[in-house]
Amino acid sequence: MTDPKTLWAAVSRAALNWKLLVPLAVALELFNRLSPASSSTLLTEVAILALFATSLNLLMSFGHMVSFGHAAYFGLGAYGFTLAVTRGGLAPEMALLVGPLAAALGGLVFGALCVRLTEIYFAMLTLACAQITYTVLFQWYDVTGGDTGITGFMIPRLGLSETGYASLVLGLVALALLALWMIVKSPLGLMIRAVGQDRARAEALGLAARRVQLVAFVIAAFFAGIAGTLYAVLHGSAFPDYAGLGLTLDGLIMVVLGGLNSFAGGIWGAVIYEMLSNFVPKFIHQWELVLGLLLLGICLAMPHGFAGLLARLGWRGGKGEK
Amino acid sequence: MAPILSARHIRKSYGAFVALRDISLDIPHGERHALIGPNGAGKSTFIACLAGQLSGVEGQMLFKDENVAALPPAALARRGIGRTFQISRAFLQMTVLENLMAAHVIASGRWAALSRRIYGERIDRAHEMLVTVGLADRARDRVADLSLGDRKRLEFGMALVGEPELLLLDEPTAGMSIKERHGLMDMVAERLASEGRTLLFVEHDIDVVMKIAQRVTVMVRGAVLAVGTPEEIAANDEVQAVYLGGGH
Numbered sequence A: 001m002t003d004p005k006t007l008w009a010a011v012s013r014a015a016l017n018w019k020l021l022v023p024l025a026v027a028l029e030l031f032n033r034l035s036p037a038s039s040s041t042l043l044t045e046v047a048i049l050a051l052f053a054t055s056l057n058l059l060m061s062f063g064h065m066v067s068f069g070h071a072a073y074f075g076l077g078a079y080g081f082t083l084a085v086t087r088g089g090l091a092p093e094m095a096l097l098v099g100p101l102a103a104a105l106g107g108l109v110f111g112a113l114c115v116r117l118t119e120i121y122f123a124m125l126t127l128a129c130a131q132i133t134y135t136v137l138f139q140w141y142d143v144t145g146g147d148t149g150i151t152g153f154m155i156p157r158l159g160l161s162e163t164g165y166a167s168l169v170l171g172l173v174a175l176a177l178l179a180l181w182m183i184v185k186s187p188l189g190l191m192i193r194a195v196g197q198d199r200a201r202a203e204a205l206g207l208a209a210r211r212v213q214l215v216a217f218v219i220a221a222f223f224a225g226i227a228g229t230l231y232a233v234l235h236g237s238a239f240p241d242y243a244g245l246g247l248t249l250d251g252l253i254m255v256v257l258g259g260l261n262s263f264a265g266g267i268w269g270a271v272i273y274e275m276l277s278n279f280v281p282k283f284i285h286q287w288e289l290v291l292g293l294l295l296l297g298i299c300l301a302m303p304h305g306f307a308g309l310l311a312r313l314g315w316r317g318g319k320g321e322k
Numbered sequence B: 001m002a003p004i005l006s007a008r009h010i011r012k013s014y015g016a017f018v019a020l021r022d023i024s025l026d027i028p029h030g031e032r033h034a035l036i037g038p039n040g041a042g043k044s045t046f047i048a049c050l051a052g053q054l055s056g057v058e059g060q061m062l063f064k065d066e067n068v069a070a071l072p073p074a075a076l077a078r079r080g081i082g083r084t085f086q087i088s089r090a091f092l093q094m095t096v097l098e099n100l101m102a103a104h105v106i107a108s109g110r111w112a113a114l115s116r117r118i119y120g121e122r123i124d125r126a127h128e129m130l131v132t133v134g135l136a137d138r139a140r141d142r143v144a145d146l147s148l149g150d151r152k153r154l155e156f157g158m159a160l161v162g163e164p165e166l167l168l169l170d171e172p173t174a175g176m177s178i179k180e181r182h183g184l185m186d187m188v189a190e191r192l193a194s195e196g197r198t199l200l201f202v203e204h205d206i207d208v209v210m211k212i213a214q215r216v217t218v219m220v221r222g223a224v225l226a227v228g229t230p231e232e233i234a235a236n237d238e239v240q241a242v243y244l245g246g247g248h
C-alpha cells in the first residue's frame, strides 16, 4: 500500500528539474552574450515563438482544443501594444501591459463564441475569428495603417542592444513559461485536461465544461499576446501578418513537431522549426518540401514529436501528460 | 414522503426511431432500484435522460420536487445526481489518482483554483476511496492501462466523491467476474444504505438484481413492462416470456 504523502507527490508532480533548467538558462544567456547581434535576434525570435507555440499547446495538448486562429491573439498583442503607443500616447514601457490585455480581451470575446461548439466546428470558428481580426487590421487604414502596418513609432527593442533585449525576452519568456507550467499543474489545469479528455464525464461530475474551455482560451490568448507584444517591440512595428494564417500554421506545425501531449512540445517545436527555417534554405531551395517530408515522418512514425522521442529514449524531463 | 425522483411521461426519439415511449417512474428516497430489460430496451437512454445528457426529451422530471427536465448535465450533477456510464468513461490519459482528484476538485466547486492546496486537503479522502473501490495499488497507473473492470471501479469511486443523493449506475459490473460483481455491488449497497442515498442501477446479472434491489423496473422496447419487488418480477409471466423468448 502506498502512503498518501507519496501519492500526493504523484498528483502534484509539479516539481521542476532545476538541476537541468538553471544550467540551460545560464548556457542560453552565455550564448547570447558571446555571439554576434544577429544570433541574439534569432534567439529572441525563437524565445518569443516558443512562448507563442506553448500558449497554443495549452489548448491543444491539454484542452484538446485545436485552434486554427491562434495568431489572432499574437496580432492583437502586437497591435494592442502599438496602438497604445501611437493612439493612446502611452510610453512603450507602460504599453507593454496593454498588448497582452488586448489579446486576452479578444480571447474572451471570440472564445465565448468558439467554445459553444466542439472539435472541427470549434476549429472553424477560431479560424473565422482570426480571419475577421486579420481583415480588420488589414483594411482599417485610419487606425491600423492597413497593409503597410505601423512602423517608426518607437525605437526598436526599447532602445536596448540586440543582446540586452534578448536577455530581457529570455527572462520574460522564462517567467511566462513557468506561469503556464504552474497553470497546467494547478486544479484549473487538471480541469482543462479533464474536459479535453472526456467532456461528458466531466459534465456528469458537475463541471461546467464550457466555462473551463473559455478560461483556457483566454489564458492562451493572454500568453500569445505577450509573445506578440515582445515581437512588436523587437521590430518596432506591427503588421497584419502578425495575425495571419501563416503564423497560425507555424504555431500548429511547431506543436506537432515538438510533440503533442507534452508541455515542452511547443518549446522544442519552436526551436527546431526556427533552426530549420533559418538554415535549411541556405543549402536547399525547397525548404517547404523538407518541412513537408519532416511532418509526414513525424505524423507517421513518431506522433508525439520530438518530446515523445526524448521520452522514449528515457529522458523524462518535459513530459506533461504522463 | 415525496419520491426523490419522479419521471413523468418521458419520451425520446432518435430521428424516426422512438427509443422511449412514455416512461413514468417514481423512486422513493433511499431505495435501491434496478432497471432491467433486453438489449436495446432503452435503459441507457433513460439513464442519459435522467442525467440531462440528451436533447429533445419530452416529459417532466422532478428531482426533490424541483422540475429539472431542462437542466444541463453539470447542473443536475451539482443538485445531487451522479452517474457512471455503461462503457466506462474516465479520463484515460490521467492516472487513477488524478481522476479521483479531478472528481474532488469538481465536487469542491474550486475548478478555477490555481493554488494546489486542495490536493493536500483531499488526498486522504482520495486514498480512502481508492481503498474502498480496491484500486489502492493502482493509484499511479494510467487509466488507459487498466482493465475494463478496474475502470468501472474507478468510475464508481469518482461518482461517489460528489456524494450524490441519487446515483445512476449503468451496468456497473459489466466485464467483471461473478465474484467481483457481488463484491462490488455488496459494497455499493452497504455504502449507500448507511448514508441513506438512492440508487438506480442497470444490471444484466439477475442474481445481483435479486440480491441488491428493493424494487425492479422491467423495460422492453422503450416502455415499462412491469414494476415490483424482485419476487414479484421473478413470478411475472410477461417478464418470463420476454426473458425466455426475447432472445436474450
Ligand SMILES: Nc1ncnc2c1ncn2[C@@H]1O[C@H](COP(=O)(O)OP(=O)(O)OP(=O)(O)O)[C@@H](O)[C@H]1O
Pocket: B014, B017, B019, B037, B038, B039, B040, B041, B042, B043, B044, B045, B046, B086
Ligand atoms: N445515439 C443514438 N442514435 C440512434 N439510435 C440510438 C442511439 N442511442 C441508442 N439508440 C438506439 O436506441 C435503442 C435503445 O438503446 P439503449 O442503449 O438505451 O438500450 P439499452 O437498454 O441500454 O441496451 P443495452 O442492454 O444493450 O445496453 C437501441 O435500439 C439503440 O440502437
Ligand SMILES: [Mg+2]
Pocket: B043, B044, B045, B086, B170
Ligand atoms: Mg445500455
